[in-house]
Amino acid sequence: MPVFKATIRSLKTYYITILVYFLVFAVFGTMTSRMNSGSTDSLYEDVVLDVAVIDHDHSTFSEALVNYLDTTQHLVDANTTKPRELNDNVRFDIYDYALVIPEGFETSHELEYYTSSNSASGYLMTEKIQSYVQDIVVYLNSGYPIEEAIALTDEQIADVDNTSATILDETGTHQRSFFTGMFTFNGYTLLMMICISVGSVMTYMKEKDVNNRITVSGMSFVKRNIGLFLSVLVIGILLTSASILFTIVTNLGDSAIHKIGYFSLNTFVLMFVGLGIAYFISSITKNDSIISMLSNMIVLSMAFLCGVFIQTELLDDTIVAISHFLPLYWYVQATNYINAHALGEMFSTDFLTYLAMQLVFAAIFFVAGLIISRKKEQYAI
Amino acid sequence: MSNAIVSIENLVKRYGENLAVDHFSLHVEDGEILGLLGPNGSGKTTTINCLLSLLQYDKGDIQIFGKPMRPDAYDIKSKIGVVMQNVAVIETLNVYENVDFFCGLYIRDKATRKQYVEEALEFTGLSDYKKYKPKKLSGGLLRRLNIACGIAHKPKLVLFDEPTVAVDPQSRNAILEGIRKMNREGATIIYTSHYMEEVEELCSRIVIMDHGKNVANGTSSELKNSLKNRETIRITLPNQSDDILRALKEINHVYEARFENDDVVIRCDGGEHNLVHILSYLSDSHIPFGRVITEQPTLNDVFLEITGKELRD
Amino acid sequence: MFGRIFLYKLKELIRMKWIIGWNFLFPIVLATAFALGFGNLIDDDPIDFHTIPVGYVSELSAGDADASEPSAFLQVLEELSDDTDDTTVLQLYTYASEAEAKDALSTDEISGYYLEDDEDIHTTVPSNGITSTTMLQIVKEYKNYKETLENIAVDHPEAMADALDTLTSDTSFLSQHDFGNDTSPYLQYFYALLAMASLYGSWISTAMLTGMCANMSECGKRFECAPGRKLVAITAGTLAGLCIQALANAVTVLYIQYVLRIDLSAPIGYIILITTLGSAVGISVGNLFGSILKNPILLTVVPLSFAMLCSMCSGLMVATIRQAIEYYAPFFNRINPGAVMTDALYHIGYYGTTRTFYIDLMIMGIIIILNLVISGVLLRRRNYASI
Secondary structure, three states, X not given: OHHHHHHHHHHHHHHHHHHHHHHHHHHHXXXXXXXXXXXXXXXXXXXXXXXXXXXXXXXXXXXHHHHXXXXXXXXXXXXXOOHHHHHHHHHOOOOOEEEEEOOOHHHHOXXXXXXXXXXXXXXXXXXXXXXXXHHHXXXXXXXXXXHHHHHXXXXXXXXXXXXXXXXXXXXXXXXOOHHXXXXXXXXXXXXXXXXXXXXXXXXXXXXXXXXXXXXXXXXXXXXXHHXXXXXXXXXXXXXXXXXXXXXXXXXXXXXXXXXXXXXXXXXXXXXXXXXXXXXXXXXXXXXXXXXXXXXXXXXXXXXXXXXXXXXXXXXXHHHHHHHOOOHHHHHHHHHHHHHHOOHHHOOOHHHHXXXXXXXHHHHHHXXXXXXXXXXXXXXXX | OOOEEEEEEEEEEEEOOEEEEEEEEEEEEOOOEEEEEOOOOOOHHHHHHHHOOOEOOOEEEEEEOOEEOOOOOHHHHOOEEEXXXXXXXXXXXXXXXXXXXXXXXXXOOHHHHHHHHHHHHHHOOOHHHOOOOHHHOOHHHHHHHHXXXXXXXXXXXXXXXXXXXXXXXXXXXXHHHHHHHHHHOOOEEEEEOOOHHHHHHHOOEEEEEEOOEEEEEEOXXXXXXOOOOOEEEEEEOOOOOHHHXXXXXXXXXXXXXXXXXXXXXXXXXXXXXXXXXXXXXXXHOOOOOXXXXXXXXXXXHHHHHHHOOOOXX | OHHHHHHHHHHHHHOOHHHHHHHHHHHHHHHHHHHHHHHHHHHOOXXXXXXXXXXXXXXXXXXXXXXXXXXXXXXXXXXXXXXXXXXXXXXXXXXXXXXXXXXXXXXXOOOEEEEEOOOOEEEEEOOOOHHHHHHHHHHHHHHHHHHHHHHHHHHOHHHHHHHHHHHHOOOOOEEEOOOOOOOOOOHHHHHHHHHHHHHOHHHHHHXXXXXXXXXXXXXXXXXXXXXXXXXXXXXXXHHHHHHHHHHHHHHHHXXXXXXXXXXXXXXXXXXXXXXXXXXXXXXXXXXXXXXXOOOHHHHHHHHHHHHHHHHHHOOOOOOOHHHHHHHHOHHHHHHOHXXXXXXXXXXXXXXXXXXXXXXXXXXXXXXXXXXXXXXXXXXXXXXXXXX
């Protein structure tokens, strides 16, 4: 018990660090999850775009165009009229498309647009607008009055819009739930919290003098290691539970709340990966600053390569292949799996493989740490 | 007064409710080695920090070299050397670089500095360790480096704040000898320590501080003379009785007599030939006695008598 | 005095292993992770338009039209698959039967197929997505043209020829605003990384100040006992810190540009100018922290957390965050040194030396001056209430 208590107490030193990462999780996790939830796994599914329109013309024609976009797309506030800011908003996905209707449009029929360079959705949007404007212009040129031209165009576009395609595979419509976003992001923050706090706490136990003092205390080897192990486990469980609880409490109405058990299971498995990495790092160094640095290097790089910040589909195939050798990949895969499957079909070989792979990596890190500690002791480094 | 290198008048320093230095006054004459003694928490280090203008104080007046000491009194600072209680060296610089860096804060001329640094290393016996990083030095060497950094610029006034903590006897001897040498060469020294024998051996004058006050001041023998107990006599007595104690107490200058195990312990408050008087009483009364030991008071006794025996922080 | 302190501080700091690790190694490791992760996206963004391979099956009854003459819709498809245009939309395969087209679809030879019969044009795709939407759009436009011409034929037959001309001409009513330079949005990650690395300069400063202030360390006490102006010494130390951080940044920039071969898309001189200014921001922020904080744990945790939070807000983990903040709370982007620096790099990379670019540089300058002035005032004092 004394080792257990001392370890838990020494955690107090790192509360600021833990607090910072928890804050990052709470703020940035929520932000990114909000941005990504509702969007789709496949990225391409949602074809109703966020379009910002700036109408300098305010003519019947321009208003008809705005009206058309309003009925077919999702109109958003451009928030600016400056070209560069419009462009940046489009490039960084604040909205997908910006259309500027210049003064004199009714006669010149010239429009200017902004879209992420060469993007497919942008191309499509341009085609739609082009076709709408073209219809009206053709009608006008053919002698129709403007009101009639607009009415005809609206009617036939609405008519044409009824055309639909036959889709062979309907299962590909996975909405990304908010929980999925939060738990994916937690792959980064939870690992960081565990690595830094547990890594640092463990070094004090490995500190030569402290260790000698405990060794001569007469407490048995088994007892003190059980104490250390239990305390580290408790720290891990506390941090993991806190992150899960936060996610639940702040999003009680989430569509995936019934899957929370599976998300939690996956997160607790990740906790062991964190503990393994922490042990590994603490076997390399005892310096707090270097522990923090190594944790950042390992976890942050891994988070980028394994799909925490950038979805796996966007990554290069080779990288995805390599990331199979990183534990966080399996965690993210498991999270996506939970997102995509119904409760009944959860316990499959796939899902269990994802969990097992994480545990294997946890064990690898732990054993690597053990070997390094032993070697260091042998050569008294 | 004209010769006072350091003069502290009525210094008061509070930490909130806690009075760390309480109307403390101190004068250090040119060429003195002044020992500043006091239990932990008595205000020694606080006084030194105030003296160096590192700490703000609530009241009092501090003059060094006859001028008021202020944070920006650069001319005064340039003539002071400090050896801190804790080792204050830069971990990533080696021994030579450390001494050179700190010396360079005082001495601008390159050639002079080089000479001073070499001398300081020679002085502290670190010449063979120039390229060593502080981490690689033993406790004693590290303390010596700490000293070298403080004195390389040949200051007129040097403050040593417990410089020999955790130092082996050989190194300690070397350090003390070095301090004496510096003093002979003209430096005035203020030396604080817990080691009474060190202070007794080294210092020409001693000030004892307690609870922030100056509680005793004088040379080693002056302080000892100020004690009530001037001689302790211990005699082994096989037959012990209260009559003997009564009789002993009636001897001139004996103010206390009591049994401790097989011995009788007699304390005298001065006078000469106390032992002769006691022994003649014993033989005259045919009281058999064994081993006889007589002890003169030490500075340690003075210290404990003045500051009390209860434990400090 | 100044020169000596500068040189010694340079020596002292550069020998701190953790500074080498955090400030030199970490950005390089992270940049490598970025390059591995989405280096490919910089050259080839998956949201970019790709030509769609489509199938066409005709089930028109022979009597409806001349069999040898392709249907109007097929002509449109052929037009779209003509690769003389800037953008080739389609790559067309014709199949004799729907079964053949389905086979081709199952082997991913095509992304979908059209089946034209007498009544309608049917579009079949494997799943929902941009491909299906594009394919459908083609059908919609075709039907739209057809309807327009039919309407005109009824109401204004005399204008029929002109209308046909307009519809088939390549007149485009829309033009994309052209900024000349087309950099990948993924470069944003590298810009934010450089901002993060610059802010890491803040703990070089706190380490430097720790050795110079009596209330922070024993060395500080020794330092403050010495004669000589403290601010001069701190300036020398700050400059030493700046040199180290600027060097670290320059190494990272060169590493990204020449080793990872990721074009930062601006003249290297400009980039190094910005990262040097950014280093000064980091160093000056560290001075401010050092002048306020005393607790040794806070002296590393606060700069680290600050650097992390600022760089996250400037898009280190999720590239779009900076723009989202720009949209909802632009003021925050003006005062976040990480975002200002990222913005400067982004502007020079994408738009060149614009007004915003100079404003960013100016804001960085103001942040540096403010930090230095405040910390200077706080650090000037040389005696303390407690040490």
